[in-house]
Structure formats: C-alpha cells, structure tokens
Amino acid sequence: MTSTTTTPQSATTAVALSGVTKVYGRGANAVLALDGVSLDVAPGEFVCLVGASGCGKSTLLNLVAGLDRVSGGQITLAGDANPGLMFQEPALFPWLTVDANVEVPLKLRRLPRAQRRERVAELLRTVHLADFGRKRPHELSGGMRQRVALARTLALDTPVLLMDEPFGALDAMTRDILHDELERIWSERKLSVLFVTHNVREAARLADRIILLSSRPGRIIYSTEVNIPRPRRIDSPEVAAIAAEVTERLRTEVGRHGQ
Numbered sequence: 001m002t003s004t005t006t007t008p009q010s011a012t013t014a015v016a017l018s019g020v021t022k023v024y025g026r027g028a029n030a031v032l033a034l035d036g037v038s039l040d041v042a043p044g045e046f047v048c049l050v051g052a053s054g055c056g057k058s059t060l061l062n063l064v065a066g067l068d069r070v071s072g073g074q075i076t077l078a079g080d081a082n083p084g085l086m087f088q089e090p091a092l093f094p095w096l097t098v099d100a101n102v103e104v105p106l107k108l109r110r111l112p113r114a115q116r117r118e119r120v121a122e123l124l125r126t127v128h129l130a131d132f133g134r135k136r137p138h139e140l141s142g143g144m145r146q147r148v149a150l151a152r153t154l155a156l157d158t159p160v161l162l163m164d165e166p167f168g169a170l171d172a173m174t175r176d177i178l179h180d181e182l183e184r185i186w187s188e189r190k191l192s193v194l195f196v197t198h199n200v201r202e203a204a205r206l207a208d209r210i211i212l213l214s215s216r217p218g219r220i221i222y223s224t225e226v227n228i229p230r231p232r233r234i235d236s237p238e239v240a241a242i243a244a245e246v247t248e249r250l251r252t253e254v255g256r257h258g259q
C-alpha cells in the first residue's frame, strides 16, 4: 500500500492522482471501487467528474480530502493547505448563527477575534449574505444555506475546493444563480476545483475539463476540454452540445453494464 496526500510544491499541479486504487472490505467481500485512476488538476483549473451511480466519484473525492486512505497509488496536493469540502447537505451547525458557522474554521486556525469578525463579514459579502449573519440555518432557504457552507469552506483559505454534488438538492433557478456565484469566486480566488455531479449540463456549464468514470470499478474512460467562453449559460447551445456528447458516452457506458 502506498500513501496519500503528501505535500511537495508544484507550479503545474494542484492535485495529482497517480494510479489510485481503492478496495473496500477484504476477501470475498472486497469491493474494488477505483482502479488505477490518474488525474492532474492544474492550479486554477475547474474539473468536473461525472459517471454512473456507484462508480466511485465520492470515493475519489474522499480520498483526495484525506478522509480515507488509498489502497494503491498516490495522491499529492501542492502546498500545505487542506482542501475545502462541500457536500449536497450544507452540514451547518443548526444551533449557531450564520456568523458563528463561518467563524468555526477561523477559530480552529486561532485567528484573533477582531480579525475573525472582519473575515466573516468579508466572506458573507462574497456570497451575498452580508445581512444574514445573525440568522440561524433554519431561517434560510436551501440555496442560502449552501452559500453559508461555501463561505465557511472559503474561510479555510485553501486553494483547492472539493465539491460533491453541492447543488444537487436545489431547484434549477437557485442552482443557476449559484453556478454564477461559484464561477465568480473560483475565478477571483484562482481556486482549483474538483466537482462531482450527476448532471452533465452542470458539468458543461462549469468545467474547464470533464472527466467521465466508468461503472464500478471507476476508471477514467473519457475526458474532454470545455472551451466555451465564460460566463456561460446552462441553456446555451454550446453547453447543450457538450452535455449531449458526454451523455452519449455515459449512456454507452451504463448500457455496457446493463444498468
């Protein structure tokens, strides 16, 4: 077994996966979830990962996040920062205000109180929630809660964002607005993003590059650059054309496995 998440500096790669394999369980019950996945994410690149249900997308993200260990191969992150993680559920602390939720990573980083307040205000402005700091999560809409989760993730000051279906539970209009917001923040902060989605249109709307994983065990079977100028519209013909191409590949793959 080789290790995960070492930290050499590299100007050209923010996240590097080399021959990553993941096996859950042992013996007769062993499940090969990922098989020899190699992928480089460049600094400032937005990469979307798509694939059929159960192909190992979340597994891959969890491995990059350091939440689990690879069974083989290696994952390397440039610099020392831990990547920021966002899921479909915002996972906010319900008993804390919005301000206090965003403040959590700043407290963990032991920033002095005055600096924390300044940073929280700045982050809430960034996600357009400047007036909502004193609310509690249950007082907000689903889209607003995801904005708080994004602000909290940005508070880590990490250059790498890992997102697992972050907008999967939102209605189309809210998702559309959050795509614009995420694109703006990604571009302003020059983030490297690894974004998992079932939604190929979302992938074509957001990505510099789309990676398609095979059905289990997950292997990279297709990759395409998305060279559509930004900002993009999810309903544009260019986005639709890329989405159609990826959908066709996905359909072939799912058909091959009789799912």
Ligand SMILES: Nc1ncnc2c1ncn2[C@@H]1O[C@H](COP(=O)(O)OP(=O)(O)OP(=O)(O)O)[C@@H](O)[C@H]1O
Residues within 6 Å of the ligand: 024, 025, 031, 033, 051, 052, 053, 054, 055, 056, 057, 058, 059, 060, 216
């Ligand atoms: N802890 C675990 N123990 C055993 N098998 C697991 C475990 N976690 C995931 N798996 C299996 O590994 C495979 C990949 O799971 P994973 O959740 O990464 O897929 P996914 O592509 O994210 O799926 P979905 O799109 O449905 O969310 C699945 O077959 C899953 O059942």
